[in-house]
Amino acid sequence: MIKNRTIFSLVICCLVSLSTIPGFAQKKENAHGTVQRIKIHSKLLEGNLSGDSADRYISIYLPAGYQSESKKRYPVVYFLHGYTDNDAKVYGFQQHWMTLPAILDTVFAKDRVHEMIVVTPDAYTLFQGSMYSNSVTTGNWEDFVARELVSYIDSHYRTLPGKESRGICGHSMGGYGAFRIGEKNPDVFSAVYLLSPCCMASPEGPVTAQTSQFLRADSIKTIEAFKKADFFTKALFASAAAWSPNPANPPFYLDLPVKDGHLRPEVLHKWDANLPLNNLDQYIYNIRKLKAVAFDAGDKDKGIAESIEKLDGELNKYGIAHSFEIYDGDHINRVGKRIEEKMLQFFSKNLSFTGNKTSK
Numbered sequence: 579m580i581k582n583r584t585i586f587s588l589v590i591c592c593l594v595s596l597s598t599i600p601g602f603a604q605k606k607e608n609a610h611g612t613v614q615r616i617k618i619h620s621k622l623l624e625g626n627l628s629g630d631s632a633d634r635y636i637s638i639y640l641p642a643g644y645q646s647e648s649k650k651r652y653p654v655v656y657f658l659h660g661y662t663d664n665d666a667k668v669y670g671f672q673q674h675w676m677t678l679p680a681i682l683d684t685v686f687a688k689d690r691v692h693e694m695i696v697v698t699p700d701a702y703t704l705f706q707g708s709m710y711s712n713s714v715t716t717g718n719w720e721d722f723v724a725r726e727l728v729s730y731i732d733s734h735y736r737t738l739p740g741k742e743s744r745g746i747c748g749h750s751m752g753g754y755g756a757f758r759i760g761e762k763n764p765d766v767f768s769a770v771y772l773l774s775p776c777c778m779a780s781p782e783g784p785v786t787a788q789t790s791q792f793l794r795a796d797s798i799k800t801i802e803a804f805k806k807a808d809f810f811t812k813a814l815f816a817s818a819a820a821w822s823p824n825p826a827n828p829p830f831y832l833d834l835p836v837k838d839g840h841l842r843p844e845v846l847h848k849w850d851a852n853l854p855l856n857n858l859d860q861y862i863y864n865i866r867k868l869k870a871v872a873f874d875a876g877d878k879d880k881g882i883a884e885s886i887e888k889l890d891g892e893l894n895k896y897g898i899a900h901s902f903e904i905y906d907g908d909h910i911n912r913v914g915k916r917i918e919e920k921m922l923q924f925f926s927k928n929l930s931f932t933g934n935k936t937s938k
Contacts, residue, residue, distance in 0.1 A: 609642035610683050613669050620726050623717035627831040628704040628819065630717065635700040636727070637665035639679050641686050641693035644736065651736045653929040654695045656723065658748030658755045661707040661776070661813060665700040676914045685918055691926030697731055699723060706812055709777070709820035710755025711852065715831045716819050723755070724763040742869070742930035747771040747921060749913055753873070754778065757854050764867035769928040771921050772873035774909055777817070778885040779855040792836035801829055821852040855885065858892050870928035871900040874916060876907030
């Protein structure tokens with residue numbers, strides 16, 4: 579009995595000793611990445627007419643290996659959040675329907691995909707979202723993401739600083755932004771994934787069907803009244819701030835599609851010009867330079883599902899390889915699973931993970 583206890587004690591001691599050896603113990607299932615939330619200043623967002631700060635929060639997920647392998651460099655995926663969201667919600671600093679770091683930890687711990695850095699800027703504005711577009715009203719968000727933010731991350735973290743190791747993705751408004759930025763910057767990003775992207779095409783049906791929403795927006799004359807408005811009315815203001823800015827029209831510095839009860843086709847034309855399915859033909863040569871494109875949406879998310887079906891058809895017409903899926907779900911209920919089971923595998927397959935011989 580004593581002999582057995584001695585052997586048992588020796589086994590326990592051995593296990594404890596082995597658990598202190600890097601790479602043995604601490605099973606990978608227990609490894610967690612770290613999240614940093616920093617603030618950086620953007621020259622491109624300075625002077626926006628909305629008065630939003632040019633000092634923006636950025637949430638950065640660093641995989642577990644980033645701390646334990648000090649010379650290793652990583653690809654970077656830029657994840658753009660949706661309308662009314664911010665980086666703090668997506669990364670678990672505030673309550674939300676999805677916590678991205680937990681998903682990343684789960685996938686990376688099981689060796690399903692290669693580890694990568696994930697970066698999300700806070701694009702919440704006076705109008706609850708920037709649409710990731712360049713505008714004097716909200717600031718040059720498109721260029722901020724593609725130029726300033728990428729440059730900052732590459733200069734402050736151990737990244738693989740080439741387009742082959744850089745991807746962009748997003749949900750809803752973020753999906754729209756990822757496609758908009760990706761198709762205009764194939765020299766910066768090589769892979770694009772869209773999760774339930776909004777705003778890809780004009781709503782189905784005649785414009786008159788939207789007139790009641792436009793009229794509600796037109797009745798709002800002050801910032802205080804705007805803050806009390808419903809979701810869709812605020813979304814119209816965000817769209818106008820991004821796509822039909824007007825520096826001579828305070829207090830919002832934008833033009834709505836209706837003024838004094840009258841429809842304004844010239845404003846709608848500006849909006850239409852910013853919808854990817856309307857301007858896709860002008861960016862085909864850029865899209866062909868991307869290594870990989872993928873997009874999905876839930877079948878209950880009807881309007882968005884229909885728009886990405888059209889995107890699928892347009893890319894097929896041009897012979898551009900891509901991945902596309904309509905799955906059983908709505909706008910948000912399966913997004914976390916899509917990230918876990920589809921999106922991360924997509925980037926693991928299509929980004930370059932080579933070039934880890936030097937460190938900063």
